[in-house]
Amino acid sequence: MATAVPIPSTGRSGAVATVAARAEGVVKAYGAGETRVVALDRVTIDVRRGEFTAIMGPSGSGKSTLMHCLAGLDTVSSGRIWIGSTEITGLKDKKLTKLRRDHIGFIFQAFNLLPTLNAIENITLPMDIAGRKADTEWLDRVVTTVGLADRLKHRPNQLSGGQQQRVAVARALAARPEIIFGDEPTGNLDSRAGAEVLGFLRRSVDELGQTIVMVTHDPVAAGYADRVLYLADGRVVDDMAEPTAELVLDRMRRFDARGRVS
Numbered sequence: 001m002a003t004a005v006p007i008p009s010t011g012r013s014g015a016v017a018t019v020a021a022r023a024e025g026v027v028k029a030y031g032a033g034e035t036r037v038v039a040l041d042r043v044t045i046d047v048r049r050g051e052f053t054a055i056m057g058p059s060g061s062g063k064s065t066l067m068h069c070l071a072g073l074d075t076v077s078s079g080r081i082w083i084g085s086t087e088i089t090g091l092k093d094k095k096l097t098k099l100r101r102d103h104i105g106f107i108f109q110a111f112n113l114l115p116t117l118n119a120i121e122n123i124t125l126p127m128d129i130a131g132r133k134a135d136t137e138w139l140d141r142v143v144t145t146v147g148l149a150d151r152l153k154h155r156p157n158q159l160s161g162g163q164q165q166r167v168a169v170a171r172a173l174a175a176r177p178e179i180i181f182g183d184e185p186t187g188n189l190d191s192r193a194g195a196e197v198l199g200f201l202r203r204s205v206d207e208l209g210q211t212i213v214m215v216t217h218d219p220v221a222a223g224y225a226d227r228v229l230y231l232a233d234g235r236v237v238d239d240m241a242e243p244t245a246e247l248v249l250d251r252m253r254r255f256d257a258r259g260r261v262s
Ligand SMILES: Nc1ncnc2c1ncn2[C@@H]1O[C@H](COP(=O)(O)OP(=O)(O)OP(=O)(O)O)[C@@H](O)[C@H]1O
Pocket: 030, 031, 037, 038, 039, 057, 058, 059, 060, 061, 062, 063, 064, 065, 066
């Protein structure tokens, strides 16, 4: 039976509590022989708790693969992954499914709402399926934070794209997951609606203490994060603190597809 393995201590007290997810020496290869593609090449990162981390990089650099491996949606070829204090590499399917359900929230580019359910029913659906009772006080805070209090009885087709994505954000936040992963969460939205959703993601970090990891191509979206990790050719090539859209754009202009200064 696989058991929870604590994240190795860095020697400082409280180190475990500050890390929401960790990848250590992660390699992910697809295929074999001549068609073998190394999507992740010895990636080591810590995702700090209570931070908004963006993952950027050219197309094919390994962003989605890294997110999927961190979230336990894909297996690694070698290396180790932790969510909180639990090592997920090696966990059996059933345990992994439970860990994902109980500790991880997802926001995808497509909103993935059920059309026959209203907003609040969509928000609480994962908890209903898991047989968990919603904490009503928390749910009220979440709904207020994402600005949906007056739209809870509306079905998805009665909401704008931005409002639908806010329902998806609230759905991810409702169960108080350890970490939320977003794959281009504003990719289907116009810039105004995208800014609104990003503003609410930012608030959920600042006001609710949420940890968010977001894959994006958009320097404006990355500017909402606390930190941007840049991938190139399956490797982490840069780690930017306190990004702004301008700094990110400048960084993208100066580096070529392999992460080298051009
Ligand atoms: N299922 C798969 N089978 C084979 N190769 C794959 C598979 N998934 C991804 N890859 C390859 O792994 C590499 C990284 O892909 P990944 O989707 O992680 O990149 P990305 O940075 O998210 O790209 P994009 O920005 O275009 O979405 C690419 O070379 C891709 O072709």
